[in-house]
Amino acid sequence: MENLLAIDPGINVVYTINEPAAAGAYEALKSVGRENDVLIVSVDGGCPGVANIKAGVIGATSQQYPLLMASKGIEAIHAWAESGVRPANTPGKDFFDTGVKLVTDRPAAGVESIDTDEGTALCWG
Numbered sequence: 001m002e003n004l005l006a007i008d009p010g011i012n013v014v015y016t017i018n019e020p021a022a023a024g025a026y027e028a029l030k031s032v033g034r035e036n037d038v039l040i041v042s043v044d045g046g047c048p049g050v051a052n053i054k055a056g057v058i059g060a061t062s063q064q065y066p067l068l069m070a071s072k073g074i075e076a077i078h079a080w081a082e083s084g085v086r087p088a089n090t091p092g093k094d095f096f097d098t099g100v101k102l103v104t105d106r107p108a109a110g111v112e113s114i115d116t117d118e119g120t121a122l123c124w125g
Contacts, residue, residue, distance in 0.1 A: 061102075063101045064100055065100075
């Protein structure tokens, strides 16, 4: 984040691949007094990340469900082994979608999301 700010000090949105990276970006922004004017969003949805949304460190995260992914994967392997037929993709997609929810306490109009209370009930880790 520090290197990015050196290249472009006007950055106003940061998207990270996980919440620890988002927290690190926040710390770098905080060190230059920019923590309140840059939107940070991430992916994962673990409990520490949801807590960081509640604390205002991260604006939103796309919450994944790894235990559901794993259980559905095992079910698919079992079904394939039993029948020899590959499980069907989710209609309209080229994969089986186990779902994702956007967690934020500052929802945008027209964007489906859940708040940190619901995100906390669904988080992992």
